[in-house]
Amino acid sequence: MSGGQPHEAGFYTCDDEFRTLILPFVEDGLTGGEAVIIGYDERKSDLLRSWLDDPSAVTFIADRELYATPARAIAGYRRLAENHVRAGAIGVRIAGDVPHAGNGGRFNGWDRYESAVNTVWDDLPMRSMCLYDATTVSATVRDVVERTHRRVHTPAGAPRTNNRYQDPAEFTGVPAEPDPLETTPLHIELHDPTPAQARHAMARSGQGFVTDTILGELGIGLSEAVSNAIIHGRPPVTVRIWIHPGRVLIHIHDSGNGPTDHLAGLIPTTRTKSGGLGLWVTHQLDLDINLIHSSGGFTVRLRGGRLP
Amino acid sequence: MVVVDCAPSTGVSLCAEEPSVTGTKFVHDHVCGVYDHADGFVARAAAFLAEGLDMGNQVCYIRAHDTDESADVLGILRDAGFTEALDSGAARVDSLGTSYPTASGQGPAAQVQVYAAATQAALRQGYTGLRVAAEVTDLVSTPSRLDAFARYEILIDRYIAHGPFSAMCGYDRRRLDDHAISQLACLHPIGGDDAAPFRWHAGRRADVRLSGEPDSACRELFVRVLDRTTIELGKQQLIIDATGLKFVDHRAMGALEDFAAARRVHVLMYTRLRTAARIRELLDLKYVAVEVAQ
Numbered sequence: 001m002s003g004g005q006p007h008e009a010g011f012y013t014c015d016d017e018f019r020t021l022i023l024p025f026v027e028d029g030l031t032g033g034e035a036v037i038i039g040y041d042e043r044k045s046d047l048l049r050s051w052l053d054d055p056s057a058v059t060f061i062a063d064r065e066l067y068a069t070p071a072r073a074i075a076g077y078r079r080l081a082e083n084h085v086r087a088g089a090i091g092v093r094i095a096g097d098v099p100h101a102g103n104g105g106r107f108n109g110w111d112r113y114e115s116a117v118n119t120v121w122d123d124l125p126m127r128s129m130c131l132y133d134a135t136t137v138s139a140t141v142r143d144v145v146e147r148t149h150r151r152v153h154t155p156a157g158a159p160r161t162n163n164r165y166q167d168p169a170e171f172t173g174v175p176a177e178p179d180p181l182e183t184t185p186l187h188i189e190l191h192d193p194t195p196a197q198a199r200h201a202m203a204r205s206g207q208g209f210v211t212d213t214i215l216g217e218l219g220i221g222l223s224e225a226v227s228n229a230i231i232h233g234r235p236p237v238t239v240r241i242w243i244h245p246g247r248v249l250i251h252i253h254d255s256g257n258g259p260t261d262h263l264a265g266l267i268p269t270t271r272t273k274s275g276g277l278g279l280w281v282t283h284q285l286d287l288d289i290n291l292i293h294s295s296g297g298f299t300v301r302l303r304g305g306r307l308p
Numbered sequence: 309m310v311v312v313d314c315a316p317s318t319g320v321s322l323c324a325e326e327p328s329v330t331g332t333k334f335v336h337d338h339v340c341g342v343y344d345h346a347d348g349f350v351a352r353a354a355a356f357l358a359e360g361l362d363m364g365n366q367v368c369y370i371r372a373h374d375t376d377e378s379a380d381v382l383g384i385l386r387d388a389g390f391t392e393a394l395d396s397g398a399a400r401v402d403s404l405g406t407s408y409p410t411a412s413g414q415g416p417a418a419q420v421q422v423y424a425a426a427t428q429a430a431l432r433q434g435y436t437g438l439r440v441a442a443e444v445t446d447l448v449s450t451p452s453r454l455d456a457f458a459r460y461e462i463l464i465d466r467y468i469a470h471g472p473f474s475a476m477c478g479y480d481r482r483r484l485d486d487h488a489i490s491q492l493a494c495l496h497p498i499g500g501d502d503a504a505p506f507r508w509h510a511g512r513r514a515d516v517r518l519s520g521e522p523d524s525a526c527r528e529l530f531v532r533v534l535d536r537t538t539i540e541l542g543k544q545q546l547i548i549d550a551t552g553l554k555f556v557d558h559r560a561m562g563a564l565e566d567f568a569a570a571r572r573v574h575v576l577m578y579t580r581l582r583t584a585a586r587i588r589e590l591l592d593l594k595y596v597a598v599e600v601a602q
Contacts, residue, residue, distance in 0.1 A: 186309040193314040195523050196505065199555060201312070216583045223557060227524035277591070278524075281558045284590050 006127035007118050009145050010153030011134040015047060017155035018131060022095060023051055025129045029093040030057050034125075035084035037077065039066050039096025041103070059084075067099055070113035071266050071283035074120055081124050091125040102136030106307065107144075108177065108288060114148040115171040116266050129153075140174060147171065168262055176290035176301060180308055181242045181249045190239040195223040195230075198239050198252075205241055206248045210305040217285040218248055218304040224278035225252035225300040232256065233298060247305040258291060258298025265291065336512060337474035338465050340499035341441070342489055344481040350381055353441030354388040356476045357399065360439030361390075365474070366430040367399045370407045370442035398435070404446060416460035420467055427473045437472025445480040454488055459536045461495040462509075469510035490529055494520075508533050511549045514578070519552030522560035530560055534567040543573055550579035551601055561587045561596065568595035 010021040026048065029036045037059045038045060045062075049055040059080070066076045073096075081092040098114065099105020117128060131153075132145060146152065146164045148171065153159040166172070187205050190198055199219045206215050222239070229237040233254030242249040261269075265279035283289055288303035339356065343349035350369075357367040371381050381401055385394065393399035408419060423438070430438040448454040461477070468474055477496070479489055486503065493500030497509050497517070506520030508530075516537075522530045539546065546568065550556075561584065568575045575596045577584065585598040 188310045188312065191311070191313045193312075194525055196521055196525065196555075197312075197314050199521075199523075213582060216581065217586075219555060220557065220583055220587075223523055223555070227557075231524070277558050277562075281587060281590055285586070 006151075007130070007149055008128070008151045008153060008159065009130045009132065009149035010155075010159075011132050011137070011142075011145075012155060013134050018044070018047070018133075019051055020155040021131050021153050022048060022129065025093060025095060026052065026058060029091070030054075032091065033089065034091035034093050035059065035081075035087075035089035037061065037080050037084070037092065037094045039073075039077075039094065041097060044097070061096070067096065067105075068286065069283055069289075070109045070116075071280060073113060074116065074266055075284070077126075078121060078124070081121065081126055085124065091127070093127050093129070095129045095131065098130060098132075100132075100141045101138060102133060102141070106288075107138075107141055107174070108290065111144045111148075111173045112262075112266060114144055115166070115168045115173070116263055118148065118150075118168050120263065120267055144174060171262065176292050179249055179301075179303065181244055181247060184242060184244070186240050187243040188241045190241075192235060192237050193226060193239055195226045198222050198226045201239075202241055202248070202250065205243050206304075209243050209245055210248050214248070214286070214304040217287055218250065218302060221282040221285060221287050221289070221300075221302045221304075222250055222252065224282050225250075225302065228278060228300075229254035229256075229298075233258070247303070247307075250302040251299050252302070253297055253299040255297035258293050265289070336469045336497055336510070337439070337476075338468045338496050338498070338509065339476040340493045340496035340504070341476045341478045342481055342493065342500045342503060343478060346480075347384065349443060349478045349480075350384045351388070353443075353476055353478065354385055354390070356441050357385075357439060358389065360437075360474065361393055361398060363439075364436035365439040365472075366397075366433065366435040366437075367393070367439045368407070368441075369399075369401045370440060370444075371401060371403060372443040372446055404442070404444065407440075407442065408444075408447060416456060416463050419460050420463045423464065423473055423475075424467060424471070427471060431472065437474070439474045441476040441478065443478040443480075445478065445483050448479070448484065448488060448492065454491060455536070458491055458495060458533075459538075461492060462533075462537055465495060465497075466510040469512055490526070491532060494529065494533060506530065507552075508537070511547075514547040514549035516546065516548045517552065518548050518550045518577070519554070521553075521555035523555060523557050524559055527559045527563070531563050534563055537567070539571045539573050546573050546575045548575055548577040550577045550581070550584070553579050553581050553584065556581060556584050556587070558587050558591060561591060561593065565591070565593045565596050 012018040012021055026036050038048060039061045045060050067073050077094055084092050097103055098110045100107040146162060147166045150162055150165045151159040152162050188201055190201055199222055202218060202222055203215055226237060229252055234256035238253045240251040265283040268277050268280045288307055290301040292299040292301060341349055341352055353369055357369060360367045369381060369385060390399050427438040448457045479492060481489060489503045493503035494507050495509055497507060505526040506522040508516060508518055511517035564575060577596060577598045578601050579598060580601050582600050585600050588596055588598045
């Protein structure tokens with residue numbers, strides 16, 4: 001089994017139970033000289049502030065961009081933790097809200113995040129607590145939570161060791177949800193394009209349907225995916241683009257096996273500036289991304305604009 | 309639905325480039341004249357030089373070493389209306405050996421001085437400047453020659469950007485492969501459009517002008533261009549006008565960072581691409597700053 005930093009979960013059904021689970025985690029950390037970073041929404045942050053003797057001792061992150069994408073959350077928490085460690089903290093505790101339908105968000109990609117955070121901060125003295133509202137969490141999300149946390153807390157008693165936990169290298173994520181646009185006629189299909197050809201076709205097709213900002217970010221994602229398919233994949237490379245007012249959906253497919261690294265795109269693959277970062281850069285952008293492995297090859301699905 | 313097979317063998321291209329121009333109306337006249345027919349280049353060169361004559365320049369056609377194709381250059385120019393200019397000395401025809409005496413090894417900077425001196429001589433004779441069209445394929449016919457000449461192209465382009473000197477460089481596509489031509493085309497502000505995925509050359513109000521789309525397909529080319537770029541001693545900041553940049557990826561931004569770090573210079577890039585600023589932020593670059601122009 002790989003990884004080591006404590007990454008635990010809990011389920012609550014009301015504010016009192018939420019308090020029972022979060023308060024000891026925060027107070028034990030503060031007492032022990034650790035930094036505590038909280039990424040909750042305004043309501044839960046205000047609740048927590050009201051329960052603490054000294055809320056100023058906790059770092060509350062109000063910027064919702066922290067949870068804009070899974071890769072951004074991993075990088076964001078890393079930066080915050082590194083700053084605290086440099087400032088003298090002997091450890092860092094984090095707690096925040098992973099987006100899912102029950103809290104008004106979308107869970108796509110966050111299954112990989114929950115698995116990844118068992119290992120991605122191994123080099124830092126971090127521990128995390130993921131608390132979910134049992135009254136709103138879906139069966140799919142609960143299943144992921146149970147497979148990605150070694151221990152699960154309940155308000156009633158001691159945390160239990162979770163025998164459903166899957167090592168990140170073995171974790172199987174949630175299949176990508178079909179998008180209704182995929183059942184509509186394609187706008188354009190490209191066979192073996194260069195990255196530039198793909199970008200130009202997408203930009204011409206998407207002009208006026210989504211903002212220039214979204215087109216720009218889609219251009220980066222598309223270019224990286226085509227580049228990776230050419231360099232690392234197996235031909236033929238096919239790009240399919242669907243266009244709809246307010247939306248662009250793109251499949252980049254090759255007949256290879258795709259990345260074998262379960263952390264692909266969630267962390268930078270190298271610390272150098274000159275290459276190997278394409279998938280990670282793409283995962284930092286305001287795009288919805290799925291990495292889809294199938295018997296026929298590997299597909300990167302990019303979605304820009306509003307989601308269904 | 310439109311289906312496009314982009315494989316090279318079909319000849320389909322979605323990347324319609326601006327057509328090549330033979331003459332120019334730009335001040336920074338440094339033209340890449342890629343050609344695949346000898347007479348075609350001389351005709352384009354004649355148009356370029358005629359424009360120079362109209363501006364009061366002294367003009368010069370520099371022909372390749374004596375070959376059957378170059379033998380009738382004088383005839384072609386006279387037919388193009390250059391007789392009076394040739395007779396008065398406003399126009400002349402020289403050879404590579406005469407005009408590029410440093411080609412055998414004195415270094416790119418020395419060749420720039422040759423043209424600087426020739427330009428000053430033209431000015432002293434009452435001309436407004438010097439304009440040259442040179443068939444230089446022989447000077448780039450091996451990898452080492454091409455490397456040296458590419459470094460020269462970067463330096464002479466700086467001189468052209470700010471001085472009364474302009475040039476068209478002729479490259480024979482029949483003797484040079486696409487890889488060689490792209491290394492040269494991208495160093496010119498104009499010409500060779502289908503061979504230059506991006507352009508890197510001197511700017512008039514910035515140190516460098518970067519345009520086009522440096523991406524994964526031309527990463528090696530971009531790195532090579534940066535390697536060949538020298539920075540003046542003591543220079544601490546390099547201003548890049550990237551308002552003509554249409555795409556940039558993390559590889560190119562990373563290469564710029566490596567380039568700047570190696571030369572201990574800080575780069576300030578002006579661009580309209582918000583994605584350039586975003587990538588810079590994501591990569592946490594230390595030597596490259598980006599300002600997004602509105």
